[in-house]
Amino acid sequence: MYKLLIVEDEHLIRRYLTDALDYQELNITVVGDAENGQEGTAMIQDLQPDIVLTDISMPIMDAFQMFEATKAQDYQKVILSGYNDFTNAKKAIRSGARDFLVKPIDLEELRNCMVDVTTQIQLQRGQLADTDGIAIDLLKDVRYSRDHVVTQVLTWISEHYACKFTIAEMASDLGYSESYIYKKIKDHLGVTLNDYLNRYRIRMAINQLIEDPSMLIYEAADASGFSDYKYFNQVFKKYLGMTTTDFKAKVLQWWRIFYVLDRIVPF
Known part of the structure; x- marks a missing residue:
């Protein structure tokens, strides 16, 4: 950090x-x-x-x-x-x-x-290479919003992303219905709630892998809230266009990454 x-x-x-x-x-x-x-x-x-x-x-x-x-x-x-x-x-x-x-x-x-x-x-610090980098902009399609309910949801996610929770549990904790939360997120952020949650968790997994390159992939998956290692790999490849193995070998090992965090503020 x-x-x-x-x-x-x-x-x-x-x-x-x-x-x-x-x-x-x-x-x-x-x-x-x-x-x-x-x-x-x-x-x-x-x-x-x-x-x-x-x-x-x-x-x-x-x-x-x-x-x-x-x-x-x-x-x-x-x-x-x-x-x-x-x-x-x-x-x-x-x-x-x-x-x-x-x-x-x-x-x-x-x-x-x-x-x-x-x-x-x-x-x-030599953690990033400024040439031949790989752009990782996981939340580029997420819009900015100050809506009160959206703020509550994103804050809750930032505090609980590492836990294995269901949307029903989150909705109950916040006092809203699942359908209401789904609609709020889609209307204000332009992405689905599940999409945002996956993007956020992958973001946090990448943060941990950059902070500690010795961390094993399954450890990063577990620490960012994914209960299924195979699903984590699927989501990771979907957003980054590479497998977790490639990420460890090509990115972390040689520090060839241009890590761009852009255009999403939960407040």
Whole structure:
């Protein structure tokens, strides 16, 4: 998991950013949050995050002063600003910022930014090859939605995907009928519920295999909620166009993968 630190002086925005995305799906974990650059500096030095998502203007110490104080640490910088400030954007670039996002935050833009940043980290660490890669965009056909029921369903899946559950059990737990959930997902995301669940589980299996190349395929299948190994292989090949054996041999062994996570935010 890539470690993300959020630095933002406005409490509500800080809390919002902490819960805004399904960071787990992006192979990211939020390790902490700070309300100013001084706190952020201490946490960067202590927690050694891979990514720092930070506001520019903050009391006590702003983002640029924080960057200067932590220049010995290696992390990706993503800047937030309350307005489209060209001067600060140029300064952010000079400070080595990976991206510059303008408030109010567009969640799809934020997610795409996190995808770009994690891909850059993997490239720098030699986990990805930037040539002759294989594009894996499992959720490219899934639309973005802020519908309340859809949010509940996707959140439930992100919390329970590793369990062997039925749609009936999920519906009962959420207090909706199966048919209602099926219709909501299809109408708002443009894919069926089973299709989304399979895509999500395969995504999480790939995350685990990239994180731990020594993991056996059946272990990744079990850890991502598939009760049948053969079915996992079938679904895997359907979405990736290769068998799990080929994936292990050609992709993980030689690190020849360009892992693109695009266009699905559950909030």
